[in-house]
Amino acid sequence: MRRSTAARVFAEHLAADDIVVCGLGSTARAWREQKAPHLTYYASDPMGLGPALALGLALARPERRIVLLEGDGDLSMNLGVLVTIAGAAIANLRAAVFINDRYETGGGQPLPNAGRISYVMLAAGAGWPWTGEAHDEKQAERLVPALLERPGLGLLALHVDAEESPYPADAGPTSQSEDRAVFQRRLAGGP
């Protein structure tokens, strides 16, 4: 499954008022390419802290569903966060991990123990009440709605192809703090 396919399935199934927190690297690239209308915060650096930031946002905004789109490089940097999130017993957070077994934007280097890590077993062992694993588009089409429609915390692992993901040619038009200010303005109901 291409990463853009996995991202598209989310774009098609998210509710209009869902908030996306997106990890860095190729997952962020796949989600940006969807041009989905959902309010999105790109967690950017510090690497490894996207899940924690998503949890904090979910705690602050219990009336909104927060959907974390995360890469395996980012998550494997800090597996302890799976324990922290499970312990928080939060109802309005869902997580998806795009697994390509490598640091794609950094040059395609393999993750340690690449191909032999089970993120669903790690999450289940940490106490997550629901996990799912999609190896292809058909499974993703079934499991993304299952993740979103369940009443509480869940993690869906999606296996995606290794693809090129070079660094962007320019720095982009806005800084992280400017993006943060726009996100907060939209979160407050502004344009």
Add this chain to the structure above:
Amino acid sequence: MSEPGTESAERIVRALVAAKVEIATSLPDSWLTPLIARIEAEPSIRHIRVTREDDGAGICAGASLGGKRAVLVCQNAGVLLSANALAGYAHHHQLPFLVLAVYRGSHEDTFYYQMYKGRVTEPVLRGLGIPHHVVDRVEDAGVVGDAVRESQLARSPVVVLLRRAALFGEPS
């Protein structure tokens, strides 16, 4: 006579509540036991236990992104571990929150393995460009509320380092 640390914990949590802090993350230190217990008991604060201190920083940043005030409670080793997180949220995202860190490794300590932390904590914070304050006495717990305001004004994490005397001393 109250249990050691109870008076300080009460003052600090009252300052947090007055400063509208609603979310706390923590990783324990033995000197923090009364404070974390008081936070856990505070009905207006949602307390999240973390496995790493930089996760606590990330949660506080996310809460701040969502419009809530948050605090990370940890040892100064957690401040050192969180250097990248603190710098990123201060200078890249510009998201404010408070860090209350017990200041191990000074003249008050009795453990040799804590001493290196006392030597490097403040120089590291200065290097990171993170504002910080040292609280020496129970009576100065009000700094906690000032630091929350400072963090909001500066759009940055602010660290308050709590000496043992500030956590377990008797008010004069």
